[in-house]
Amino acid sequence: MKTLLIVDDEVSLRKGLIDTINWNKFGYQILGEASNGDEAIQLIKENKPDIVLTDIVMPKLNGIELTKYLSKFYPEIAILVLSNYSDFDYVKETLIAGARDYLLKATISEKTRIDSLDKIIIKKTHEESYLTLSDLIRKVLNQELSEKEQRYLTNQLRYPKCYLIVSDLFTLTTQNQLDFKVFVKNNLKDTFIFSNQVQTQQIYLLNTHYTQQQILTFFNQKKINFPFFGCLSEELTSFKDLKTKIEELSLKLNLRFNSKNKQLVLTNDAFIFEKLPLFPMDDFQTALSHFNEKIALDMTQSYLDKSASLTLEETKIKNSLIGIFYQIYTHFGDHYPMFADVNLEKSKLLSDLTSPLTFEALLIETQSKLDDFKTYLDNQENNQDTLFKSRLIDYVNEHAGEKISLKEVANHFHFNYSYFSSYFSRLFDMSFIDFLTQIRINKAKELLANETLNISEIALATGFSEISYFSKVFKKQTGTSPTLYRRKWR
Known part of the structure; x- marks a missing residue:
């Protein structure tokens, strides 16, 4: 049922309009009455009727001024003007100011009144069918909204605060974009979210009662399960110059790189960059x-x-x-x-x-x-180590009867001595001296099994210049003397 406010300074005319028609029968409800434009504005602020039926000539605020005011601040309200023949110049002014139609007081009948009201309601509905809230938001995000549409949108939004969020489109799949809107609706209660693509950015408009800080905290504490990053605007005070606002937000998307775990940043966020570490x-x-x-x-x-x-x-x-x-x-x-x-x-x-x-x-x-x-x-390295160990063992075996040192072996294999010392210990898990001694004793065992060489000759052949030292080392390594070891092979 459409609501109606009647504005006229003549009490008899107001009462006549209210009492002589069964408004409910035709789908209308009288919301109230006012004797001038000032009173009407107070009632409109409180109740927001669908239609205002107003006289033109009234004290304080007349019908022309009232029409201008409603067109500016309440463009969604349809205005029907009551006039006399002598008021026609005024009627033209009200129509220019935004009135939908007019009625001549001298000729109005019940049918005429209802037909006129129906006509402007049908016209209004037809216009709005092509200008839904989503359409308006899309026009906002494309910076195509007229001033009148801005005023209309402001009155249509359910919640008092609006914010923009800009994110990179290339980081969001189509499914991600839908998931983001679902995420907001499910978690930020009492929030409407609208979206639109502008070049390479995805733009979101949030209509909510939350503060900027509440939204920021929410996003950075409750993580989205896909790679979302955006910049949140301050509360919008109007829908003018959104292009500049969107550009400012877009520039802040480069903060993503250093944002760590943040999913949302503000336009006043910034980083102080440090120098790169010195690389040698x-x-x-x-x-x-x-x-x-x-x-x-x-x-x-x-x-x-x-x-x-x-x-x-x-x-x-x-x-x-x-x-x-x-x-x-x-x-x-x-x-x-x-x-x-x-x-x-x-x-x-x-x-x-x-x-x-x-x-x-x-x-x-x-x-x-x-x-x-x-x-x-x-x-x-593991493969090379295996090959090198084999080469090293062969080399030391071949030169075990000579005076041989770690330095000489390092030089032979073209290693730095200090590096080779630690490398050797890692490969064999023993010192070079212990390794050389083990090689020499193993060779001595082979020679002791051969009766053609005496023990003194075997000592010299395995790098020991003194037989007593050879015997001492041999016994320490094997637990028996060279003589007793030889007897085992007889």
């Missing part, structure tokens, strides 16, 4: 060129560890890591053909290190690549 590029390149890959990878690991605790500019850290990893991939691709996929990986390196949306994701990606190289080196 010359030493790194030297290590690779000398095939000291583990040292180069350790340098890279240290760089990642230092970077992880800093707030860094996205472009700078990505470019830095791309430069480092490109050299690693190139080195392994050129010198380790067993690393079959390295050239394929190098071809997608740029994509892999530019696509992460957050610093955390970038660190995870680079750490994964670094770990792959470490694992590969460990596997290679």
Whole structure:
């Protein structure tokens, strides 16, 4: 049932209009009556009728001024003007100001009144059928809303506060966009959400009673289960100049990289960027060129560890890591053909290190690549260690009867002495002296089984210059003397 407010300074006319028609029969309800525009405005603020039936000439605020006021602040209300023949110039003003139609007081009958009311209701309904709330929001987000439509929208919104949220469209699938709206509706009670795509951004308009801080806290505490990130506006005071607001929000989307676990930021949020850690590029390149890959990878690991605790500019850290990893991939691709996929990986390196949306994701990606190289080196090293151990045992066996030292062995295999010492201990889990002694005693056992050499000759053949020292060492290693050991073979 449509509601009706009657405004006229003549009491008899007001009462006549109210009492002479069975309004309910025709689907109308009298909401109230007023003697001038000022009284009418007070009643309209309290009750918001569908139609105002108003005289033109009235004290205080006349019908023309009332029509202008309603067109500005309540464009959804239909206005029907009552007039006399002598008021026609005024009628034109009210029609220009926004009145839907007019009735001549001298000719109005019940049928005329009802027909006129029905006509403007049908016209109003027809117009609004093409201007739903969703249509209006879409026009808002596309910056196409007229001032009259803005006023109409303001009166149609259920809740007092409106906010914009802008997110990157390329990070959201169509399903994600629907899920986001469902997430808001299910968790932010008493909130309407509307959305629209503007270029590469997805724009959301929230109509709610929550404050900006409440919305921000909610989003950053209750996580969405897909990669959502957006920027939240301040409360909108009007729907004017939304293009500028959307542009400001869009610029803040670059905060995503350093946002850590935040899903929503504000337009006044900012980061103070720190300098990139110093990377020893010359030493790194030297290590690779000398095939000291583990040292180069350790340098890279240290760089990642230092970077992880800093707030860094996205472009700078990505470019830095791309430069480092490109050299690693190139080195392994050129010198380790067993690393079959390295050239394929190098071809997608740029994509892999530019696509992460957050610093955390970038660190995870680079750490994964670094770990792959470490694992590969460990596997290679294990294989190389097995081959080298065999070569080393053969060499020491061959030279066991000579004066031989760790330094001489390191030089023979082109190792740095200090590195070789620790490397040898890791390979054999014993010192070089103990290893050499074990080789010599094992060789002595073989010779003692052969009766052609006496014990003194065997001592000299296994690198012992004195027979007494040889006997002492032999007994310590085997638990018996060389003489008794030989007897076992007779």
